[in-house]
Amino acid sequence: MNGHRLIHESQGAKRHIAYLSIFAAALFFLLLTRLWYLQIVKSDELQSQSESNRLRLVPVAASRGTIFDRNGGVLVTNRPSFSVAVIPQEVKDRDALLDRLSKYLDIDRSELLDKWEKGKGRARYFPIVLASGITRDQLELLEENRLWLPGIEIEMKPVRQYESGTLAAHLLGYIGEVSEEELKKDTTSGYNSGDYIGKSGIERSWETLLHGRDGGRQIEVDARGRVLRTISETAPVGGSSLVLTIDTALQTAAEKGFGEQAGAAVAMDVNTGEILAFVSNPGFDPALFAGRMPPDKWKEYLEDKRHPLENKALKGQYPPGSTFKIITALAGLEEGVVDDHTSSVCRGAYVLGNNTFRCWEKRGHGTVNLKRALKESCDVYFYQLGEKLGIDRIAAYARKFALGAPLGIGLENEKAGLIPDSAWKEKRFGKKWFQGDTLPAAIGQGYVLMTPVQLAAMIGAVANDGTVYRPHLVKRIIDQEGRILQEFKPEVVTRTGISPRSIRLVKEGLLAVVNEGGGTGGQARLYDVRVAGKTGTSQVVKQRDKKGAIPYQYRDHALFVAFAPYDKPEIAVAVVVEHGEHGGSAAAPIAGNILRAYFEGKKAASKPVKAGKAPASEEGDGAEQAGEEQTSPPASKEE
Structure with missing residues (x-):
């Protein structure tokens, strides 16, 4: 009787060991599969997410070329302007963020959402510009509430200043934000959503020469978006200037x-x-x-x-x-x-x-x-x-x-x-x-x-x-x-x-x-x-x-x-x-x-x-x- 009982217990123990081995092997296989999935299949995406959590690429716009008259008088120059941009990877609650921005900037929420959606396809590493030309008061309001605005960046971009107001407006032309249609052209390969481009007149016909080449800085930030250090930097190259024949x-x-x-x-x-x-x-x-x-x-x-x-x-x-x-x-x-x-x-x-x-x-x-x-x-x-x-x-x-x-x-x-x-x-x-x-x-x-x-x-x-x-x-x-x-x-x-x-x-x-x-x-x-x-x-x-x-x-x-x-x-x-x-x-x-x-x-x-x-x-x-x-x-x- 005792022998039979020992044999039965021995067989039961072997079955438990077998079950445990199978369970352990299955668990190990699942872990290996998950590791393979994360490290091989999703490596690029996860690496990008990891980098975006601590690294930011801040575009630095080139100074646009000045336009002079024949006697050296300044017709068009630049002045600083502030834009609000967002890094989508750092935003967990988009709707809440857009609601706050709409309130602070006095801009219709649908307009902000439209720019967000249009910029997503091109903005894996670049911020999406949601609003341009914000006032000093709006800038201060955003800075005061930065803790409740995750993923938001304030960018300084030079915009045109027409020294004589409406003088020669049709000749000089004007600039505006680059459109989706323009971004699809080969001639705008160096442009991103929110950039300015010549739309008419001299500003458009001489766009390539006036625009220059934008630069950028890769910076490391903490969880609150504060800059810790600069990883790398490419200096912008200012555009060339034009001397017109106009008096x-x-x-x-x-x-x-x-x-x-x-x-x-x-x-x-x-x-x-x-x-x-x-x-x-x-x-x-x-x-x-x-x-x-x-x-x-x-x-x-x-x-x-x-x-x-x-x-x-x-x-x-x-x-x-x-x-x-x-x-x-x-x-x-x-x-x-x-x-x-x-x-x-x-x-x-x-x-x-x-x-x-x-x-x-x-x-x-x-x-x-x-x-x-x-x-x-x-x-x-x-x-x-x-x-x-x-x-x-x-x-x-x-x-x-x-x-x-x-x-x-x-x-x-x-x-x-x-x-x-x-x-x-x-x-x-x-x-x-x-x-x-x-x-x-x-x-x-x-x-x-x-x-x-x-x-x-x-x-x-x-x-x-x-x-x-x-x-x-x-x-x-x-x-x-x-x-x-x-x-x-x-x-x-x-x-x-x-x-x-x-x-x-x-x-x-x-x-x-x-x-x-x-x-x-x-x-x-x-x-x-x-x-x-x-x-x-x-x-x-x-x-x-x-x-x-x-x-x-x-x-x-x-x-x-x-x-x-x-x-x-x-x-x-x-x-x-x-x-x-x-x-x-x-x-x-x-x-x-x-x-x-x-x-x-x-x-x-x-x-x-x-x-x-x-x-x-x-x-x-x-x-x-x-x-x-x-x-x-x-x-x-x-x-």
């Missing part, structure tokens, strides 16, 4: 000349193509786009019938009106259709088939030759000349001035304008070109379209006897220490090949426009410098209200192109006043103000400066004083 005093005078009127003006050096003034009026405040645009201001911009956000100098395409008669006149002279003695009789209208084409002067101009036709802008003379030339010859001479295509000014989205011909109409509309289409085109109406930049380049080429220079806005690139990295030289787009005699005859007519009795451009006359120019009126489809008045949006555009001095041209100017109705009364005075400011500025620059006193005209005051002292020229006849 601030001239730009100021040009913008002031428009007042509340909408339109554009371009002033250009006729011998280099350098843009001296580039106006699109009304302007906007570019600083507002770097932060949170006030809703009421955004609404104001969108609802303004003058379209302040549109770059009219670059993208505005207008029928050039009678300024285009310069091209028609040159074509007629070069083709031998007219000369300086050829005359026509204007009785106020010209009949072609069943159509009557009227002159702006209803009573007619009587017998006119080329010079008088230009001086008084006789439409009938140019109707007849256009009929003899035909549209294809007119278009060919327009293209000699590089019209109908972008000039490559160096800003994005430059418009091409339109120089129509018979082949264009056939392709565009599937219809034949008729002589009835040619007559309006000969005086810059119908299908013909030009931008203010093209108008300036055209009159500049007439001034310099036939060379079309590429308009450009950047004079040189310099580094942070002011050393020249690259300097831009004049670039010829094309040479028209038009004979000096033809250009001289047209110039004589343009001189008469401004300086002789009966000329349509007398409001641009200066008393110490001879100005030559041409007025234009660009027709808009007319509609009258119940009282017979023409509403603003249906009034004609006013244009004027000019150059000076007549004998040795230096500067060309093109002005378009939207819905200004008459070039002689609306656009010519603005061009006169620009030219006066230019020459007064030259006088001031040539005068010796007394010790301890700077010349007032360097700030634009001299031009205004000169303008006040002069007597206005006599009113001129208009188209």
